[in-house]
Amino acid sequence: MAKAERAQERSAERAPARHEVANLSEAQLLDLHRFMVTARMLDERMWALNRQGKAPFVVSSAGHEGCQVGSAYALTRGSDFCVPYYRDLGVVLVAGLTMRDVLLGVYAKVEDPCNGARQMPSHWGSRRLGIINGSSPIATQVPHAVGLAYAVKYRREPAVVMCWFGEGATSMGDWHEAMNFAGIHKVPVIFVCENNKYAISVPQTKQMAIENVADRAAGYGFEGHVVDGNDVMACYEVTKAAVDKARSGGGPTLIEAKTYRYAPHTSDDDDRTYRSKDEVKQARELDPIPRFQAYLKEHGVITEDGIKALVDTIRTELAEAVQYVDQAPYPVPEDALRHVYAE
Numbered sequence: 001m002a003k004a005e006r007a008q009e010r011s012a013e014r015a016p017a018r019h020e021v022a023n024l025s026e027a028q029l030l031d032l033h034r035f036m037v038t039a040r041m042l043d044e045r046m047w048a049l050n051r052q053g054k055a056p057f058v059v060s061s062a063g064h065e066g067c068q069v070g071s072a073y074a075l076t077r078g079s080d081f082c083v084p085y086y087r088d089l090g091v092v093l094v095a096g097l098t099m100r101d102v103l104l105g106v107y108a109k110v111e112d113p114c115n116g117a118r119q120m121p122s123h124w125g126s127r128r129l130g131i132i133n134g135s136s137p138i139a140t141q142v143p144h145a146v147g148l149a150y151a152v153k154y155r156r157e158p159a160v161v162m163c164w165f166g167e168g169a170t171s172m173g174d175w176h177e178a179m180n181f182a183g184i185h186k187v188p189v190i191f192v193c194e195n196n197k198y199a200i201s202v203p204q205t206k207q208m209a210i211e212n213v214a215d216r217a218a219g220y221g222f223e224g225h226v227v228d229g230n231d232v233m234a235c236y237e238v239t240k241a242a243v244d245k246a247r248s249g250g251g252p253t254l255i256e257a258k259t260y261r262y263a264p265h266t267s268d269d270d271d272r273t274y275r276s277k278d279e280v281k282q283a284r285e286l287d288p289i290p291r292f293q294a295y296l297k298e299h300g301v302i303t304e305d306g307i308k309a310l311v312d313t314i315r316t317e318l319a320e321a322v323q324y325v326d327q328a329p330y331p332v333p334e335d336a337l338r339h340v341y342a343e
């Protein structure tokens with residue numbers, strides 16, 4: 001009997017598994033898993049390189065992999081648009097940046113494909129991959145995303161735009177103006193809020209008087225959804241529905257993924273001044289990666305040996321990328337004013 005027929009027969013006998021409801025094939029589950037593990041391992045290596053004095057500045061995505069990978073995976077790579085913020089390592093890996101690409105930016109080497117070493121690290125951009133380069137002021141990417149979605153709609157293109165930000169960003173005027181415009185013009189945009197409970201040292205309770213950022217969508221005339229940000233399949237499912245809706249003319253959706261960041265805000269922050277070790281330890285118990293691995297093992301999609309083999313492969317690729325980037329040239333100082341004045 002063919003594999004597909006066997007799978008069909010099995011699913012006829014029992015209630016469908018969660019990934020079947022979400023319409024995710026086993027190959028797609030493994031894809032999601034690989035992106036999450038890659039993001040975590042690259043993140044940990046970058047942090048170590050920072051502590052070794054090799055990477056000047058690192059923003060950690062650890063803890064956010066479920067919502068970053070799950071949401072970005074709902075886009076069509078290359079033809080849809082990603083408007084990420086600085087914490088979105090998982091998003092840009094799904095969009096198509098490689099570990100080497102990311103490290104070239106962290107080391108500010110001339111070959112950095114995102115900015116040619118002219119931006120801070122974690123400010124990714126790629127015309128080829130549809131990643132829109134952002135600026136550092138919080139929430140400024142949100143009106144960019146909405147403007148882009150307006151252009152897409154005006155030109156009757158089939159693309160959608162996804163824009164990510166933290167819960168702290170939703171206090172900014174830019175954010176509210178963008179939401180309002182998106183609601184009025186029903187543009188094809190999906191807003192993903194990665195709510196990790198803190199804006200650097202400021203806890204959510206000192207940032208807003210409501211529990212759910214998603215409630216704010218009602219004020220702008222579209223749907224808001226809260227999702228468990230540590231559940232990659234749930235994040236994919238809710239985002240995919242929003243993508244389908246946006247693509248068929250249904251306008252924007254705001255998705256709030258509840259998650260947590262395990263490391264300090266950046267490599268320059270000391271989180272011991274505003275949260276306890278116990279709090280972080282407790283949050284780590286909900287880590288999206290082991291949780292997804294348990295699901296995959298339970299459903300026979302991967303084995304413990306399969307996970308080990310994947311980790312080994314990524315470790316080798318990572319070592320090659322670090323070695324390459326270590327030896328790559330820096331930009332020359334005479335180059336600093338290129339792309340600033342007309343030549």
Ligand SMILES: Cc1ncc(C[n+]2csc(CCOP(=O)(O)OP(=O)(O)O)c2C)c(N)n1
Nearest residue numbers: 087136137138166167168169196198199200
């Ligand atoms: C307009 C502006 N104000 C302040 C800052 C400094 N700043 C950088 S990140 C950040 C916190 C953002 O928190 P949140 O949106 O929750 O995202 P998270 O870093 O938690 O993922 C702040 C205040 C900034 N970059 N821009």
Ligand SMILES: [Mg+2]
Nearest residue numbers: 166167198199
């Ligand atoms: Mg935050």
